[in-house]
Amino acid sequence: MAKHVVARTEEIPPGGRKIVRLEGREVGIFNLDGEFYALKNSCPHQAARVCLGRIVGTTLPSNVYEFQYGQEGRILRCPWHSWEYDIRTGEAVFDKSVRVVSYAVEIADGEVAVTI
Amino acid sequence: MIQPAVATRLRAIDVDVHHQIADWGAVAPYVPAGLRWRIGRKDGPPLARHGFKSIGAPVPAAASDPALVQKEYLGPRGVDLAILTGSLLSLGVQPNPDLAAAVARGVNDWTLDTWVRPFACYKGSILVAQQDPQQAVAEIDRLGDDPGMVQVLMGSASEAPFGRRGYHPIYEACVRHGLPLALHIGGEGAGISSPSTAVGHPTTYFEWYGSLPQSYMGHIMSMVTEGVFERFPTLKVILYDGGVFWLPHVMWRFDKNWKAQRSETPWVKQPPSRYILEHFYSTTYPLEASPEPKYLHQVLEMIEADHTLLFASSYPNWELGDPFDMVRDIPESLREHVMVDTALAVYGERLLAPNL
Numbered sequence: 001m002a003k004h005v006v007a008r009t010e011e012i013p014p015g016g017r018k019i020v021r022l023e024g025r026e027v028g029i030f031n032l033d034g035e036f037y038a039l040k041n042s043c044p045h046q047a048a049r050v051c052l053g054r055i056v057g058t059t060l061p062s063n064v065y066e067f068q069y070g071q072e073g074r075i076l077r078c079p080w081h082s083w084e085y086d087i088r089t090g091e092a093v094f095d096k097s098v099r100v101v102s103y104a105v106e107i108a109d110g111e112v113a114v115t116i
Numbered sequence: 117m118i119q120p121a122v123a124t125r126l127r128a129i130d131v132d133v134h135h136q137i138a139d140w141g142a143v144a145p146y147v148p149a150g151l152r153w154r155i156g157r158k159d160g161p162p163l164a165r166h167g168f169k170s171i172g173a174p175v176p177a178a179a180s181d182p183a184l185v186q187k188e189y190l191g192p193r194g195v196d197l198a199i200l201t202g203s204l205l206s207l208g209v210q211p212n213p214d215l216a217a218a219v220a221r222g223v224n225d226w227t228l229d230t231w232v233r234p235f236a237c238y239k240g241s242i243l244v245a246q247q248d249p250q251q252a253v254a255e256i257d258r259l260g261d262d263p264g265m266v267q268v269l270m271g272s273a274s275e276a277p278f279g280r281r282g283y284h285p286i287y288e289a290c291v292r293h294g295l296p297l298a299l300h301i302g303g304e305g306a307g308i309s310s311p312s313t314a315v316g317h318p319t320t321y322f323e324w325y326g327s328l329p330q331s332y333m334g335h336i337m338s339m340v341t342e343g344v345f346e347r348f349p350t351l352k353v354i355l356y357d358g359g360v361f362w363l364p365h366v367m368w369r370f371d372k373n374w375k376a377q378r379s380e381t382p383w384v385k386q387p388p389s390r391y392i393l394e395h396f397y398s399t400t401y402p403l404e405a406s407p408e409p410k411y412l413h414q415v416l417e418m419i420e421a422d423h424t425l426l427f428a429s430s431y432p433n434w435e436l437g438d439p440f441d442m443v444r445d446i447p448e449s450l451r452e453h454v455m456v457d458t459a460l461a462v463y464g465e466r467l468l469a470p471n472l
Contacts, residue, residue, distance in 0.1 A: 045375075059382035064343030065281070067382065082376040094375045094387075 007112045012036070015073055019051055022116050026051070027103060029112060030087050032074060037087050038114045039076070040101035044092075048080035050100055058084050058093060076100075126196045129459040129467070132300075132356055132399060132428035133189075133198040133238075135231055137223070138180035142230070147222030151215055161219050164210055164307030168321040172435035179432040182231045182238065189431055190237055193440065197459075197467065198431075199239045200231055201356070205271040206303025208246040216245035221255055224265075232264040232471050239467060241269035241298055247308065249282055253289045260293030264471040266463045267296045267354070272331040273303030275310065279338030287348045296352040296397075296462055299335065301328040332358045333366055336392060340370070343383040345391045352462055354397040357430060361404045364418040367392050393420050397462060399428035400443050400454060402436040409445040416450060426462065427455045 006020045012031040019028050019041060026041035028051025043050035057072035075093065076085045084093040090102035104115045137143055140160035147155050155161050178184040190198060204223060210216040220243045232240045242259050244252035252270075259265050268290050276282075278299075290297050304312030305324065311317045312331070318324040332355050345351060367389035374388050384391075398419065406412045416425070425446075429439040446454055460467060 059379045061385050062382045064347050064383045084379065092375070094378050 001115055003106070003113050003115045005111045005113045006038075009036075009107060009110050009112055012112065015055065017051065017055070020114075022114065025116075027114060027116070028052075029105070029114065030055070030076075032087060035088075036105045036107060036112055038103040038105045039085075039087065039090050040103070042100070043078045043080065043083065044098055044100060045078065045081060045083055048078055050076060050078045050085065053077045053079045055087070056084075126456045126460075127194040128196060128427055128455045130190075130195045130198045130429045130431070131298075131354070131426045131459055132201050132401060133185065133431045134179060134203050134433060135182070135185070135200045135227065135238075136180040136203050136432075137226075143222050143226045146225040146229070148218050151218040152222075154215055155219070155222070161215060163204075163206065165206065166303070166305035166309075166312070166324070168305070168318075168324040170321055170325075170435050182235050185431070186235065186237055189429075193429075195237075195429070197237060197239065199241060199266060199463075200227060201241055201269060201298070201300060202227065202243060204243060205300050206273055206306040206309070207243065208271045209273045209275065209303050209307040209309035210245065210247070211308050213245060213248035213251065217248060217251035217255065220245050220252075221258075224255065224259055228259075228262065228264050236471060239266045239463075239471070240264050241267050242295070243269045244286065246270045246278075246283060246286060247275060249285050253285050256286070256289035256293060256295070260289065260295060262472075263466055263469040265295070266466050267298045269298045269300060271303040272299040272301050272328075272335060272355075273306060273309040273312070274331075274335075275308055277338030277342075278335040279340070279342030279344055281342065284344065284347065287344055287351050291348045291350050294350075294464065294466075296354055298354045298356060299332070300356040301331055301358060304328055304331055329358045329362050333362065336366060336396060337370065337388075340388045340391045341381050341384060343381065345395050346383050346385070351395060352397065353395055354399065354426065354462070356399050356428065357401060358398060359402065359404045360398045360419050360421075360425070361406070361415050363392070363398070364415060367418075393424060397424050397426055397458070399426050399430075400446075401428045401430040401439045403442045405437075412445050413447055416446065421446075421450055422453045423458055423461065425450070425454050426459055 017030045030037045041049050041051040054077045058075045060068045060070045090100035092098035106113045141157040144155040207216045227240045231238045242265050313327045370388035
């Protein structure tokens, strides 16, 4: 376990992201309304660089023929096969047991640190 | 729950006996008076047909006589109970929905009076014509609590995929009366049906019959994606005469795509294969003839055949072989399930209740 300072907070504005390389792997750091999250840049499906995907919302589980769009800005859609992940947890929308590896993030003195 | 002692006395339940109408004059009195005149004395009502006919053996006359079917088929083969499915599998694609509904009503009452009530070995299906869902619902409500009727029967030939919301009242009625829904191939390409294959009408009976599982693929995908089983979680659907080897393909292609495309139908909350394995049943006639029994065993495991496969003879249409030969390669561990137990689970107590 090692803590790495990866950015200053102002480098990653809300809705933004930064991809860094830490200990031989790529990590995506996301800012969701001031909260920072870090995900391994590898989709559990076929190892695509998932952190390069679009940041979107999605339809929430609903009754038949009802549409509730939500989670705007919190869903990462893999660029290869469109699997959807919750950026805050790395969990796939279709099955929470499928997940992108996530890392702990700490903010101190305006710096973003990721623990690998 | 059904007493195990009762169940163990049963040797085989055949969910598919096609009782035939030899004389429409006998059915006509049961048809509502306003349309009775359309039922010919011998030939029956005008029915749109597809142009395909088997070159195989003609249907034996025995199938139109309940006592003879009992004597010549059920008894010698050790079949204790048979569910009647008739021979009007294109009723739901007849251009005239009122005539179709009247015929369904007449045939249902004739079946009850002639086959079911006089014989403890038969159970009936409530035949409905789905091109007018409202009349189909009325027929289900009229007969839905009759102990002699154990399922609702629709031809799988249709104008549209069965997940479409216009059909949902039919499913609601099935659930209201605790009846499974049986779909049976046979009318594909007739009347107002869409072509029987996705690329158009086939040329020969051989081609037509071989490609019929396409109907089920379309209906299954439609019913799952349109949320039929989210709206009606207790609905059971039996797919007659479709085989089983194509089911794993549908389930797993569907599951794979759902992971990426679920946002389009957010009410589909489980992998599609879960809905399929929980709600759909298949029949053993005509089980695909795999070159090696081990292939069959693998597929039976894939489709969880211990709770999804029902013995069906399709009597008297045995052009594709003897239905008892078709179940020969089913593993011994599954045999009781296929021959008896799964039918008891699907149809429940009504299957063993006296016909009143």
